[in-house]
Amino acid sequence: MRGRVTVFFLVLLSACVTVNIYFPAAAVQRAADEIVKETWGGPSGKSEPIQPQSLLPLAPLPRLSLSLTREAFAQEPDINVSNPAIRGLRESIKRRSGAIKPYMDKGNAAINQNGLLAVRSSDRLSLKERAEVQQLIEAENRDREALYAEIAKANNIPPEAVPKIKGIFAKSWIDQAQSGWWIQDPQGNWRRK
Numbered sequence: 001m002r003g004r005v006t007v008f009f010l011v012l013l014s015a016c017v018t019v020n021i022y023f024p025a026a027a028v029q030r031a032a033d034e035i036v037k038e039t040w041g042g043p044s045g046k047s048e049p050i051q052p053q054s055l056l057p058l059a060p061l062p063r064l065s066l067s068l069t070r071e072a073f074a075q076e077p078d079i080n081v082s083n084p085a086i087r088g089l090r091e092s093i094k095r096r097s098g099a100i101k102p103y104m105d106k107g108n109a110a111i112n113q114n115g116l117l118a119v120r121s122s123d124r125l126s127l128k129e130r131a132e133v134q135q136l137i138e139a140e141n142r143d144r145e146a147l148y149a150e151i152a153k154a155n156n157i158p159p160e161a162v163p164k165i166k167g168i169f170a171k172s173w174i175d176q177a178q179s180g181w182w183i184q185d186p187q188g189n190w191r192r193k
Contacts, residue, residue, distance in 0.1 A: 023157065027079040028165055031151065032172040035081065035090055039097050040176055080154040089147040096140055103133045110182035110190060115170025116141045120182050120190060144169070 080086075100117070103109035108129075110120035117137040122130050148165045152158070157165070174183050177193050184190055 028168045031081045032169045036172040036176045039094050083154050085150045089143050092143050104181045113184040115173040
């Protein structure tokens with residue numbers, strides 16, 4: 001009997017359990033693109049109004065067809081980006097964009113490689129403007145970081161995955177930056193978009 005118990009525990013100890021934690025990268029990318037577009041505005045530069053998910057148009061229902069074969073398709077679910085905390089952060093970021101854009105246009109503020117804002121240059125800024133741009137950037141970066149954490153929390157994404165969310169958003173902030181704005185490449189060099 002003792003030998004069987006020992007064998008059982010050896011088998012139990014040698015068993016390998018793999019837990020795959022699903023990260024909805026495509027859904028986060030869609031949300032990031034939507035939020036960044038809403039913040040910076042579309043091609044015309046005008047910001048689009050925020051629409052709660054409940055007011056978004058419904059997707060058409062799929063056509064049903066009878067088939068003798070069974071097919072299963074994995075579909076990336078949408079993520080929740082409209083709880084009260086997230087809506088508040090989105091609105092704060094959007095409201096602030098009008099004050100930040102002139103500094104982006106002049107090259108004083110820029111988007112760093114992590115998708116956060118940075119003071120790139122304080123040339124031709126008064127002391128008051130230097131303080132203002134610094135305050136705007138600090139508030140913006142604080143809201144962006146809080147937004148990423150709230151998206152993770154609202155979607156039961158583990159906190160250790162927040163850097164993935166931040167990386168996805170960084171790509172959207174950089175990709176949707178307006179022409180002429182300064183962005184930082186992965187090596188830390190500044191260049192105009």
